[in-house]
Amino acid sequence: MTRALRVRHPYLDHPAPLPFAHRGGAADGLENTAAAFRRAVALGYRYLETDVHTTSDGRLVAFHDATLDRVTDARGEIGALPWRTVRRARVAGREPLPLFEELLEEFPRARWNVDLKAEAALPPLLDLLRRTGAWDRVCVGSFSEARVARAQHLAGPRLATSLGTRGVAGLRLRSYGRGALPLDRLLGLAVRRSAVCVQVPERQSYIPVVDPLFLRAAHALGMQVHVWTVNDAGRMAALLDLGVDGIMTDHIETLRTVLTARGRWV
Numbered sequence: 001m002t003r004a005l006r007v008r009h010p011y012l013d014h015p016a017p018l019p020f021a022h023r024g025g026a027a028d029g030l031e032n033t034a035a036a037f038r039r040a041v042a043l044g045y046r047y048l049e050t051d052v053h054t055t056s057d058g059r060l061v062a063f064h065d066a067t068l069d070r071v072t073d074a075r076g077e078i079g080a081l082p083w084r085t086v087r088r089a090r091v092a093g094r095e096p097l098p099l100f101e102e103l104l105e106e107f108p109r110a111r112w113n114v115d116l117k118a119e120a121a122l123p124p125l126l127d128l129l130r131r132t133g134a135w136d137r138v139c140v141g142s143f144s145e146a147r148v149a150r151a152q153h154l155a156g157p158r159l160a161t162s163l164g165t166r167g168v169a170g171l172r173l174r175s176y177g178r179g180a181l182p183l184d185r186l187l188g189l190a191v192r193r194s195a196v197c198v199q200v201p202e203r204q205s206y207i208p209v210v211d212p213l214f215l216r217a218a219h220a221l222g223m224q225v226h227v228w229t230v231n232d233a234g235r236m237a238a239l240l241d242l243g244v245d246g247i248m249t250d251h252i253e254t255l256r257t258v259l260t261a262r263g264r265w266v
Contacts, residue, residue: 005245008196008222010136011111011160014046015266018246019259020113021045022229023064025252031071032062033095034106040252041107044265049113049228049248052100054120059083060100060128066117072097079120101128104137113162113199113226113248116142116151126155135159141199152194162199162226171198172209175217197224197246202239215243233258240264 007013021043024036032050040048051064055078068074068081074089089097104112116122129135135158140151145164152161163171198218200209210227218225226246230236236247236258249255259265 005219005224006222009139009157009160009194011139012196012224014111016224016245017240017259017264018047018224018226019045019252019255019265020047020049020226020228020246020248021252022049022248022250024048024050026250027231027252029071029092030095031091031250032064032097033091034098034103035095037103037107037110041110043252043256045252045256046109047111047113047246048103048107049115050100050103051115051117052121052125053078053117054124055083055086056080057082058124059086060121060124061086062098062100062103064115064117079118100125101132104128104132104134110137112138114138114140116140116144116147119144119147119150122147122151122154126151126159129155129159139197148195155194157194159194160196161194162197163195163223167195168198168200168209171217171221172214175213195223197226199226199228199246199248202227202230202235210239210242210244212242230255 021040023031025040030036037048050062053061053063055061061078067077068089071091072089073093078086086097129138139160141162142148143165145166148161148164151159202210215225224245227239227244228248230247230249231251233254236255247255256265
């Protein structure tokens, strides 16, 4: 059973476990498109995960890769192209790339987990949150520890963030009872700022990350644990039994079915 934690930020004001539609539900091949997010919201998802890049003229695009090549009918690096070019690309040859501002406007009740894919995306994202007052609707994360720290420094506690990579390592060490190591001091700094959750894979290079010790350490600090990207119903069930606070999935119907069967779909 998921442990009830004090909500550290309005972003998390929803009964756990939180179901996240990863890239809107990437399994159908239309990842990070308005069509994918509409489908997730129609199924009842309130938490949506996306990524952001910035075009050469400063427009904030919801897209995972640095280049258009993998999932669209166009080519080129997003950061080197103007929006007038990027907007012509079509995911799976069908759907346009949305601006993140358009998504905030179209889905006013949704909460967004945003992966900052490039340093250039941080200033326009924070500017967008200031202009729209959407601080309670966004949680920012990144594989770059420095990028998360910069976001925390610029925005302060009004911005929810997840732990960066060194913070996760510190939490893992803390869970083993090694709190005096230097990495744990980095963890303490992150927690004192604005990290409200830790978002991790179930395993990293075949080494378990999410286990009872890790959950206990995170919960002791008042932090939720969200696991990505889980697409198998059996693994979803096992993680829920373990007590995780959120699951990100490409297979949004599967997660909805698993939670519904447990009476946990809200």
